[in-house]
Amino acid sequence: LVKASASAEQFAPSNIALCKYWGKRDAELNLPINASLSVSLDYLGTHTRLIPIEGQVDEVWLNGQQLQPGARFSRKVSAFIDLFRRDQTLCFKVETRNNIPTAAGLASSASGFAALTLALNDALALDLPPEALSILARMGSGSACRSLFEGFVEWRMGQREDGLDSHGIPLDASWPGFCIGLVEVDAAEKAVDSRSGMQRTVETAHLYQSWPLQAAADMSKLQQAIQERDFSLLGQTAEQNALSMHATMIASWPPLLYWQPDSVAAMQKVWQLRAQGLELYFTMDAGPNLKLLFQRQDRDVVLQHFPNLETVEPFGSE
Numbered sequence: 001l002v003k004a005s006a007s008a009e010q011f012a013p014s015n016i017a018l019c020k021y022w023g024k025r026d027a028e029l030n031l032p033i034n035a036s037l038s039v040s041l042d043y044l045g046t047h048t049r050l051i052p053i054e055g056q057v058d059e060v061w062l063n064g065q066q067l068q069p070g071a072r073f074s075r076k077v078s079a080f081i082d083l084f085r086r087d088q089t090l091c092f093k094v095e096t097r098n099n100i101p102t103a104a105g106l107a108s109s110a111s112g113f114a115a116l117t118l119a120l121n122d123a124l125a126l127d128l129p130p131e132a133l134s135i136l137a138r139m140g141s142g143s144a145c146r147s148l149f150e151g152f153v154e155w156r157m158g159q160r161e162d163g164l165d166s167h168g169i170p171l172d173a174s175w176p177g178f179c180i181g182l183v184e185v186d187a188a189e190k191a192v193d194s195r196s197g198m199q200r201t202v203e204t205a206h207l208y209q210s211w212p213l214q215a216a217a218d219m220s221k222l223q224q225a226i227q228e229r230d231f232s233l234l235g236q237t238a239e240q241n242a243l244s245m246h247a248t249m250i251a252s253w254p255p256l257l258y259w260q261p262d263s264v265a266a267m268q269k270v271w272q273l274r275a276q277g278l279e280l281y282f283t284m285d286a287g288p289n290l291k292l293l294f295q296r297q298d299r300d301v302v303l304q305h306f307p308n309l310e311t312v313e314p315f316g317s318e
């Protein structure tokens with residue numbers, strides 16, 4: 001129940017899944033068909049400020065620009081705030097800023113809903129524990145439940161129909177020198193969002209039947225790789241997982257291909273460098289951009305081949 005409302009400001013990091021969330025068993029509650037595992041991007045993410053205002057509608061600002069109340073993003077934000085308010089006269093000015101370079105073409109919905117959840121928790125003095133906040137963030141965007149935490153995060157799919165056991169859990173593991181590089185192929189908004197993409201894949205791709213098995217096997221391999229700091233196992237598993245997810249998308253009808261010619265060129269470059277002995281892997285989400293996975297000692301070589309690469313070291317350097 002809403003007790004008080006005050007201004008609040010919070011940050012949440014973006015995250016990159018090494019085992020992807022693809023497919024919902026409950027579309028309203030954003031309950032996944034498979035467990036997933038991600039790494040949070042440290043300082044890259046979303047800052048969200050909430051200021052209580054008089055009025056009947058929320059005011060939503062994105063990167064310094066006020067959006068129309070009818071805009072897709074504004075409606076999503078207001079619908080999410082509705083989960084927290086009973087009293088419809090309680091409205092907010094929502095200022096959300098992504099520091100993810102727009103050029104990196106990285107989805108910001110995960111960090112956005114995580115930061116909004118944290119800010120609402122403060123503004124309404126709810127004092128909720130992290131798991132409850134993760135569950136709430138999940139309702140805004142599934143992958144947001146992982147952005148509540150730093151480092152490696154597992155999203156346990158849970159068994160319950162009400163979703164109360166489906167949330168992020170931080171892994172007790174660190175990996176200094178672990179690097180992520182963001183390769184921009186196209187920063188434009190994607191034509192098919194992840195919600196519709198997942199639905200189409202689940203409903204039309206026979207190939208999707210094998211996806212939960214792939215994901216379950218990859219979850220174990222990733223946990224082992226993280227525990228043993230086995231970079232090859234981590235890279236191979238993450239890359240194969242991403243390509244398997246894309247295979248299910250391509251096998252949908254109408255076909256869903258997020259790649260562009262430059263995405264394929266970048267993949268081939270990674271494969272070529274790997275054939276020459278470089279420990280370099282990639283992962284991709286529902287878009288044309290690649291996220292490279294490599295280690296600190298190879299950073300200079302990777303940068304020679306991928307100039308303008310935005311790099312992040314989620315656990316700092318060695």
Ligand code: PMV
Nearest residue numbers: 017020021142143194285286
């Ligand atoms: O959280 P959503 O609905 O934006 O879906 C995210 C889907 C992927 O980015 C493709 C995979 C993932 O686990 O982040």
